[in-house]
Amino acid sequence: MLLFYVNAKDGAIYICEGNKACLKVNTNGFFLKKSIVLSVNDLKPRISGNYYYFPVYTSLKNLMALVVFYKSKRISSDFLYPVLYKIGDELERRRLEFLILDNIGIQVWYLKDAQIYGLVNKVCANFFGREKKEMENKNPAVFFHKKEEADVHIKNNQEVFESKRQTKTKEWITNSKGERRLICVTRTPKLDINDEVEYVICHAEDITVIQKQKELQKSENHIFNLVLRGEDFNKILDNIAFIIEQFDPSIKACIMLLDEETEKLYLASAPNLPDEYNYLLKEEGMSIGPNIGSCGSAAYYKSKIIATDIENDLRWLCLGDIYRIALKHNLRACWSEPIIDSNGEIVGTIANYSDQIGPPSEDAMEIMSWSAGIMAIIIERRKAEDLLYQQKRQLNDILESQQDLVIRFNNETQLTYVNKAYCETFGESKDEITGQLFNPKKIPGAIGSFERVLSGQKIINLETEVYTVNGFKILSWEMYPIFDNKGNIIEGQAVGRDxxxxxxxxxxxxxxxxxxxxxxxxxxxxxxxxxxxxxxxxxxxxxxxxxxxxxxxxxxxxxxxxxxxxxxxxxxxxxxxxxxxxxxxxPPFLEGTTLKDAIDDLIYNICYYSDLTVEVNSNGFEVTLPEEIETILYRCIQESLTNIIRHSHATKAQINLKNTSNAVFVSIVDDGVGFDLAAVKNTNKIGLTSMKERVEVLGGELEVFSAYNKGTTISIKIPNKLS
The missing domain is CATH 1.10.287 (Helix Hairpins)
Structure with a gap:
């Protein structure tokens, strides 16, 4: 139970614990005062010596404290009781607030001054593994686990009392488990009416994971930048090992890669392991198996392997010199994780060594898993780059062996590549041509074609006539754009054939x-x-x-x-x-009649001697064509009608005549029994062959369409102007 004490001289109210007035209450909050010894016999209002004692209740009639007034101060009941109830409600509110603070997930405490803690919540006490009473009204040096961390903490406390402004600091503080955690501490001062600091409210958040993620992201970006810059592969591996060791200076990193031919693991990077030990891993390597050290076992099982005590670990006893040299250099524990590519195949391992017997921390395991993931990406990229390099070499060999001329050009029409055939054709060396602006005399009209290609078009059969070291040449060019993996045009390529x-x-x-x-x-x-x-x-x-x-x-x-x-x-x-x-x-038109009249006369004579009915669709076909064309068309129609009468058993036929600005079209269609085109082609019928040859002589085309029981159509197209 608390006591409230009101000083008659300054009108202040003091909150008391037991029989000691500890804190002064005003509109701004709490701060430490010297203790005042009180004597309280019961909880009823009474006078004792120079003081009045009054019990304080909340609005729910809960007894909260006693208020002590100096008796020389005249206080009316109209003033006193509302004040007492108000004090009770305020105290209940503050008690509930601190109850809430005890149940939130961040650390909260009050500072009485730079070196003394006031009230603390449970989260704060649990972080240090202490009881609340072991921390309240104590110097941080008493409950901090490391003196240097307490000194930094007190120094940051002093800063807020001096600056009288809110501060935020990041401090490494060791928790009850012995783990160093990065804590973000926010200190907010509460000032009195004289702008002096009465107390400081502090809250803290563990940002170790967030900071670690930021640092890992920064490290990851650094590694990928090295990759993109094309840095040496071994240098990249050394950087990864250094990053692992920076997160935990007590360990030494080791990266081993799989040799697909020997199916063994060989050292790729271990910058801080002993040279003697590295020599064995690099020269002899490590086999993959169920009980072959940490790395060999991790690769075999495709899972983490932890050897907390190398000297007594059965998986290490079989390693001979590797085992002996490890102990010689005080390597006492080792944990390893396999590096697995996107296809689920082992490509290597990452191991961390410690000079202390025992398991790794969660942070160490997390960093190792991160490193294994980064390594998997880098190794796959390296394999892809090696494959791409081989393919480029093969492509280059193919291009160099080609008799066709091959060039590549960029947006500025600079030649980025020329093959051997191009150089030999124009009598120039690669060094003279590559990187230079293209000479348009080599391919007349090429500059415009290059621009079209770089805008996304493809050009085929561009023929140019040029004079080369071997004399006059006709070159046929095919040009097309080259895209990157995002679909952007990066350059153009032209292939020329003699x-x-x-x-x-x-x-x-x-x-x-x-x-x-x-x-x-x-x-x-x-x-x-x-x-x-x-x-x-x-x-x-x-x-x-x-x-x-x-x-x-x-x-x-x-x-x-x-x-x-x-x-x-x-x-x-x-x-x-x-x-x-x-x-x-x-034909009658040779005697002065038109082709249309000659066809009509032909039809009349044929119909006179047969049962065939012929319809003519001329669509105003009243033109005079060159005599050769009219003669060929007449003979084809004549031959077609004769064949219809002899072979098709047709009752109806139709002749369609059409003339355009470029050609004359004629089709003869019947409703007869039709025939197999393939069979007729094989028998080489004289009638159809003769018709086709006559039409082709004039640069025309004749096509036959027929099938059993579907009639026959003969289509003729002849240019209406002879060349």
Whole structure:
């Protein structure tokens, strides 16, 4: 129970513990006062000597304290009782506040001065492994576990009393478990009306984990920067070992890597282990097995292995010289963790050695696990870089052995790479060309092409004519952008192929083709001339002779009783056949009619001798084409209709005529039985082959589409202007 004492001279109220007035109460809080010895016989209001004693209750009628007034001070009951209740409620509130502080997760305490603690909460007491009463009203040196830490703490306390401002400090303080923890202490002074510090409220938070994470992140960034800068691999490993040892100076780090050929672990980095011990690990290595030291066992089981006492650990006894040298240099404990890549395969181990027998701290194990994770990333990256280097070498060897010309260029049209073939073609060395601006004379029009490539376009079949050390060349270039792994264009590549021989051969072939083309056209002309001559002969001689013979038979038949009608009919049939052949040999449009009229006449004659119905869709096809084109089209339509009548068993056919600015299109469609295209191609039918050849002579195309019971379509396209 507490006592409140009111001094008549200054009107202050004192909180008392037992019979000692300890703390002065005002609007600003608590601070230490010298003890005042009181004598209290009971809890009823009474007068004793020069003092009035009054019990203090809360609004819930709970007795909280006694208030002591100097009797010379005149106090009315109207003033006294509300004050007593107010004091009781305030004291209850403060008691509840401190009860709450006892149950929060951070340390809270009051400072009476720089060297004396006031009240402390349970968390604060538990951190030091003390009872609250062992810390309250005590100097930190009494309950701190290390004097140097207490000295720093008191110095920081003194600063807030002197500055009268809130301060924040980070202090390493050893807890009840012997662990050094980084504590962030916030000290907030409470000032009286004279701006003097009455007391300081302190609270502290353990930021060891946060600080460790920051330091690990900083260390991780440092290591990755070394990797990105391309530092020596062994130097990177040494840096990792130093980082491990910085977090715990009592240990010595060791990194071992797996040799895939021997399947043994060999030393990669151990900057602070004895040279004699390192020599054995580097030269002899360590096998992987269930009971082969800490590292060999960790690699075998793919899990942490802790040897708290190397001298008596069965896994170490079998290591021979390694075991002996370890003890010789006072290596007493070792814990190891495997380095495992993303595929779950062992690539090495990390071990920490201590000169003290016993298990590692949680911090040491955490740092080792972090190191193993970093090492796994670095080793995988190194393997990937080695593989990439090998692939680049292979690619370079391939490019250098190519007969094609290969160059690479950047945004400024500087050549970043040229292969051997390019250098030999233009009689320059790599050193002369690489890094220089591209000479546009080497590839006329290349600069514009380079810009298009670097904007993301691909260019194919860019042909250039240049003069090289070996004379005139025709080069065909293919250019395309090169991207990084983020999809950004980093440079362009151009591959040039010498097509000089090919292009010259094509020119010769074209000349030969032109000769054949001219010859074919001459042949067609000769054929048509021969057809005309034959048609004229049939008309002028054979047809007229048959007509005269028919007329003679008719006169004889009129004069004699012999019936010659059958002979006359046969002769008429021969005359009709001759006329049909004349029409076939000599198209009507050659006599002044149009192609459309000639086709109509052809259809009339064919329909006259068959049951086929033919429809013509000309879409205003009223144009005059070169005679050669009209003749070929007429012959193709004539051949197609003849084939329909002979083979398709069709009842309907359709002829479509269309003329554009560049070509004339003709299609002949029937509803006949159709045929197997592959089978017809294999039999090499003369009719279709002749039609195709005639069309191709004029630079046209003829295609046939047919299937069983689906009819047949013949499609013809011929340029309407002959070259």
């Amino acid at each position: 097509v000089t021989k090919q292009r010259l051969a094509e020119k010769e072939l074209k000349k030969s083709y032109n000769k054949i083309y001219k010859l074919s056209r001459e042949i067609l002309k000769v054929q048509e001339e021969e057809r005309r001559r034959l048609a004229a002969d049939l008309h002028d001689e054979t047809s007229q002779a048959l007509t005269m013979a028919k007329m003679e038979l008719q006169r004889i038949n009129a004069r004699t009783p012999i019936n010659l009608n059958h002979s006359i009919q046969l002769l008429q049939k021969a005359i009709n056949n001759i006329r049909y052949q004349i029409t076939s040999l000599r």
